Amino acid sequence: MDLTERCVAHVELFKGRLLHAFRDDVELPDGTVGHREYIMHPGAVMIIPLVDRADGTQAVILERQFRYPVGETLIELPAGKRDPGEDSLATAQRELREETGFCATEWAFAGKLQPAVGYSNETIDVWFARMLRAGKRKLDAGEFLEIFEASPDELLTWCQSGRVIDSKTLVGALWLQNVLSGAWKVTWNRVPAGPHGWVTA
Amino acid sequence: MDLTERCVAHVELFKGRLLHAFRDDVELPDGTVGHREYIMHPGAVMIIPLVDRADGTQAVILERQFRYPVGETLIELPAGKRDPGEDSLATAQRELREETGFCATEWAFAGKLQPAVGYSNETIDVWFARMLRAGKRKLDAGEFLEIFEASPDELLTWCQSGRVIDSKTLVGALWLQNVLSGAWKVTWNRVPAGPHGWVTA
Numbered sequence: 001m002d003l004t005e006r007c008v009a010h011v012e013l014f015k016g017r018l019l020h021a022f023r024d025d026v027e028l029p030d031g032t033v034g035h036r037e038y039i040m041h042p043g044a045v046m047i048i049p050l051v052d053r054a055d056g057t058q059a060v061i062l063e064r065q066f067r068y069p070v071g072e073t074l075i076e077l078p079a080g081k082r083d084p085g086e087d088s089l090a091t092a093q094r095e096l097r098e099e100t101g102f103c104a105t106e107w108a109f110a111g112k113l114q115p116a117v118g119y120s121n122e123t124i125d126v127w128f129a130r131m132l133r134a135g136k137r138k139l140d141a142g143e144f145l146e147i148f149e150a151s152p153d154e155l156l157t158w159c160q161s162g163r164v165i166d167s168k169t170l171v172g173a174l175w176l177q178n179v180l181s182g183a184w185k186v187t188w189n190r191v192p193a194g195p196h197g198w199v200t201a
Numbered sequence: 202m203d204l205t206e207r208c209v210a211h212v213e214l215f216k217g218r219l220l221h222a223f224r225d226d227v228e229l230p231d232g233t234v235g236h237r238e239y240i241m242h243p244g245a246v247m248i249i250p251l252v253d254r255a256d257g258t259q260a261v262i263l264e265r266q267f268r269y270p271v272g273e274t275l276i277e278l279p280a281g282k283r284d285p286g287e288d289s290l291a292t293a294q295r296e297l298r299e300e301t302g303f304c305a306t307e308w309a310f311a312g313k314l315q316p317a318v319g320y321s322n323e324t325i326d327v328w329f330a331r332m333l334r335a336g337k338r339k340l341d342a343g344e345f346l347e348i349f350e351a352s353p354d355e356l357l358t359w360c361q362s363g364r365v366i367d368s369k370t371l372v373g374a375l376w377l378q379n380v381l382s383g384a385w386k387v388t389w390n391r392v393p394a395g396p397h398g399w400v401t402a
Contacts, residue, residue, distance in 0.1 A: 001345075001347060003265065003266065003267035003274050003345050003346070003347070004267055004274070005267050005269050013215055013217055013220070014214055014215040014222060016214055016222070016224060016238045017224075017236060017238060018237075018238040018320060019214070019222055019238045019239075019240070019320060021215060021217070021220055021222065023217060023218075024269065026269060028343060028345065029267075029345045030345070032343075034343040035218060036219075036269040036270065037217045037218060037219040037220045038220075038269065038270035039220070039240070039270070039320070064204065065204065066204035066205055066206050066230075067315075067318040067319065068206050068225065068227060068237040068239065069237065069239035069240070069318060069319070069320060069321055069322045070315055070318050070322050070324070071322075073204050073205070074315075074318060076318075111360075111361065111363050111366075112363060112366050113366055113367075113368045113371055114268075114271055114275075114366050114367055114368060115316045115317045115368045116316045116317045116321060116323070116368070117268040117270060117271050117275060117277075117367050118268065118270070119219060119220060119240070119270060119321075120270055120317060120320075120321075121270045121271050121272075122317070123271070123366075124368075142229060142233075142235040144202075144204050144229065144230045144231070145204070146202060146204070156379075156384075159312075159375065160312065160379065160385045162312050162313060165312075165313050165314055165315050165324075166314075166315055166318050167314045167315060167316045167317070167325075167368040167369065167371075167372055168368065170314055170368075170371075170372040170375055171368055171371040171372060171375070173375060174360065174371055174372070174374060174375040174378070177375070177378075177379075178357075178361065178378075183357075184361045
């Protein structure tokens with residue numbers, strides 16, 4: 001059965017500083033007309049940054065950030081919105097640098113996730129990063145977050161216990177678990193840093 | 202460091218049929234004032250329904266549903282919004298029944314996820330269901346979806362390949378993988394069905 005819904009009217013509901021909302025009239029599979037309200041989003045990236053510890057094990061870089069909509073300080077993987085026209089890897093390099101201070105010289109694309117398919121068109125690209133070099137971070141105005149590292153086992157324990165509740169970070173844990181076990185493969189690429197410490201094109 | 206942001210003003214931006222948006226002025230950790238725009242959501246549940254196959258293996262019930270905001274037919278675990286005052290398990294029983302036709306007599310709470318912490322207060326409770334009895338489904342007006350079953354290995358392969366992209370379903374795969382491997386434990390409870398086939402209180 002073709003479940004596709006076709007746009008018959010597209011109306012802007014609201015344009016705020018962050019949220020941009022629309023209501024479309026759509027033709028449903030049975031020919032009747034329905035209504036769909038949703039947020040248009042520029043897209044985002046998430047990074048799973050892996051650091052090599054002195055004891056030969058790997059750790060993942062995490063953030064602690066207050067999320068006003070849910071009223072809590074959450075544990076999350078680094079992530080951020082794409083700038084207009086910005087390529088996915090360039091966003092990942094920029095956000096990792098801005099939020100954590102780290103530059104990575106090896107990157108692997110994992111996959112995509114859509115956080116809220118019922119009411120947002122947001123897609124988040126998921127990247128692994130390794131061979132990290134620490135630097136100075138540069139947070140956006142109004143952005144406050146703390147960086148820390150945890151072992152993959154700690155992260156997975158927190159996913160089970162409810163200490164990690166952010167969906168993208170839970171999806172990151174799925175990727176991390178399966179890549180570290182060898183069940184899922186990713187392809188690592190060496191990405192030279194540009195003059196500002198990351199590739200911009 | 203206390204990262205908490207405190208509300209100093211709360212303004213309704215927009216109330217549609219689905220979306221209810223607000224902008225708050227907030228006091229940031231450094232004492233300056235920032236702005237946060239977000240969607241208020243009633244909360245939702247997701248169900249990981251397990252069926253016993255004749256060959257002794259287990260399969261999971263999935264849905265195929267067109268998601269207008271992302272313009273694609275997606276593979277998802279059953280899920281739905283909570284009605285006002287409705288208890289989480291009652292929502293899970295109702296949504297499983299409405300969307301798939303199945304009633305389950307054994308339920309286990311897994312955990313919670315928040316799909317879009319940057320701009321929505323939505324929380325999704327994750328439930329496992331087993332001991333399923335097939336019945337007649339009852340979709341909402343304007344809701345069109347197909348039901349099918351897959352093995353846990355198939356679901357995980359699709360999570361890696363990008364065929365599954367919905368974040369809640371990816372998080373469901375994380376739960377399924379770890380519960381089936383025995384790494385994560387859940388507690389199963391026998392839940393008698395009420396007169397309408399599910400418990401309403």
